[in-house]
Amino acid sequence: MTVLARVLAPIAAVCVTGFARVVTGVRGNWFGCTPAPVPRVYFANHASHGDFVLIWTVLPAALRQRTRPVAGADYWEADRIRRFLGREVFRAVLIDRNPAARRADPIDAMVSALDAGQSLILFPEGTRNTTDEPLLPFKAGLFHLARKRPEVELVPVYIDNLNRVMPKGEFLPVPLLCTVTFGAPTRLQDGEDKASFLDRTRTTLLDLRRPGGG
Amino acid sequence: MTMHQQTLLLFLGIGILLSVASLIGWALARRAGDKPSPVVENLNARIKAWWVMVALIGLSFLAGKTGVILLFAFASFAALREFLTITDTRRADHYALAAMFFVALPVQYYLLWIEWYGLYAIFIPVYGFLILPIIAALRGDTTRYMERVAEMQWGMMICIFCLSHVPALLTLTIPGYEGRGLLLVAFLVIVVQSSDVLQYVWGKLYGRHKVAPNLSPSKTWEGLIGGVASAVLLGTSLWWITPFSPLQAAGLSLVITLMGFFGGLVMSAIKRDRGVKDWGRMIEGHGGMLDRLDSVIFAAPIFFHLVRYWWTV
Known part of the structure; x- marks a missing residue:
């Protein structure tokens, strides 16, 4: 399995990003920063299972190698294909x-990835947003991560339109155009408490929304 | 001259024009040194994209009717996704959106391919018009229902129906002009697109008075009059590739360049409404597919029906 998985993983990665490009014509807008090989936390809105695939797709190939999505183990451990994709292709931090059943602290897993020079893709809403609101309230994870590694750049990333391409519960994607907009990096400020940090980072992300998705 | 010789001559002429344009662009960039202005950079990007577009049209011409239909089906697809991207549809419109991409679009171009005029002329304005709101209604979401359906109808008419009237020219049978439909397509596209380019050039050189400041800051009376007049001259000089007399070619050129101008205006109004500058970024320097085709989309159905009414049997 492992040798085969090693061979298949890069092929699967090309297929996944290629498919994402064809279906969504996705474009990356690097408005607030440039793609740089430093450990970062890309925090994004979450409306579809394809969200981190889109971020991953618009990252330059060299950065893609070292950028890992943070994802729920319950979803990515569910069957063999998902396990292969999650572990070998996306190398997700599962x-x-x-909270009741877990043995390891999820923040520690993220911190050790950052310490190894890798970047993370994090969805601070914690779950997929299926409401009409553009963004749900943030869970505390981003704050705890920022407190443990205050020097790491937190980059807001707004994914536009993917929820229309593939709404929850549909199986046929509609090929509308998607954009992935990267904002200016931010950090936890001195003396900033949890509520105001989460509020501020959430506003930063909302500000990246562009009318009509242009 | 045979049709092949005429086509060859036409593409040769376009090649020479583009080479001259490339040379001018190169000279302008050189004169500016290491700091070429955004206008010059954009001009050169536009010229480069023109080479690609002309090459694609040339390739489709080599493949004949099927090639041209496939090219425009692809253009429709690209235009439709740009259009629907900026509409305000809801989750309940998913089937309606899918039906446009995966049913309406392929069926319309298939009907063209089998040359069934009686159906392709009404397929979208009648069947599509009625069935799309039914599909949307069946999902039971009435929030902004009328706006959502109206926007989708617009997209379907503009991006599929109207645009499909360019390759539809190939299905017309004009006595004494059999088998030359490709040249009619070339005439329409060359006259309308060169009108766009000439309006841009005249506007950049002499533009002072804005035609519609609220809709498009770049459209000026000087650009409009200079561009349309010179494009009509060009169209008249191309009468030899058409079934028209020079005077008829001039008249039709005037109609399609004016329709093209207004097409640009209407599509600008939509962009303004939605707060976007360009429809997309597919074509370097030009914007999206719709930015390039807005004029052709408005000119094609009118041109098609004028030719069909007066020149076919």
Whole structure:
């Protein structure tokens, strides 16, 4: 399995990003920063399972190698294909979303990835947003991560239109154009408390929304 | 001259024009040194994209009717996704959106391919018009229902129906002009697109008075009059590739360049409404597919029906 998986993983990666490009014509807008090989936390809105695939697709190939999505273990451990994709292709940092049952602290897993020079893709809403609101309230994860590694750049990333391409519960994607907009990096400020940090980072992300998705 | 010789001559002429344009662009960039202005950079990007577009049209011409239909089906697809991207549809419109991409579009171009005029002329304005709101209604979401359906109808008419009237020219049978439909397509596209380019050039050189400051800051009376007049002259001089007399070619050129101008205006109004500058970024320097085709989309159905009414049997 492992040798085969090693061979298949890069092929699967090309297929996944190629498919994402064809279906969504996705474009990356680097408005607030440039793609740089430093450990970063890309925090994004979450409306579809394809969200981190889109971010991953618009990253330059060299950065893609070292950028790992943070994802729920319950979803990505569910069957062989997802396990292969999650572990070998996306090399996701899998976390247990159920606080009662988990043995390892999810923040520690993220911190060790950052310490290894890798970047993370994080969805601070914690779950997929299926409401009409553009963004749900943020969970505390981003704050705890920022407190443990205050020097790491937190980059807001707004993914536009993917929820229309593939709404929850549909199986046929509609090929509308998607954009992935990268904002200016931010950090936890001195003396900033949890509520105001989460509020500020959420506003930063909302500000990246562009009318009509242009 | 045979049709092949005429086509060859036409593409040769376009090649020479583009070479001259490339040379001018190169000279302008050189004169500016290492700091070429955004206008010059954009001009050169536009010229480069023109080479690609002309090459694609040339390739499709080599493949004949099927090639041209496939090219415009692809253009429709690209235009439709740009248009629908800026509409305000909801989750309940998913099937309606899918039906446009995966049913309406391929069926319309298939009907063209089998040359069934009686159906392709009404397929979208009648069947599509009625069935699309039914599909949307069946999902039971009434929030902004009328706006959503109206926007989708617009997209379907503009991006599929109207645009499909360019390759539809190939299905017309004009006595004494059999088998030359490709040249009619070339005439329409060359006259309308060169009108766009000439309006841009005249506007950049002499533009002072804005035609519609609220809609488009770049459209000026000087550009409009100079561009349309010179494009009509060009169209008249191309009468030899058409079934028209020089005077008829001039008249039709005037109609399609004016329709093209207004097409640009209407599509600008939509962009303004939605707060976007360009429809997309597909074509370097030009914007999206719709930025390039807005004029052709408005000119094609009128040109098609004028030719069909007066020149076919």
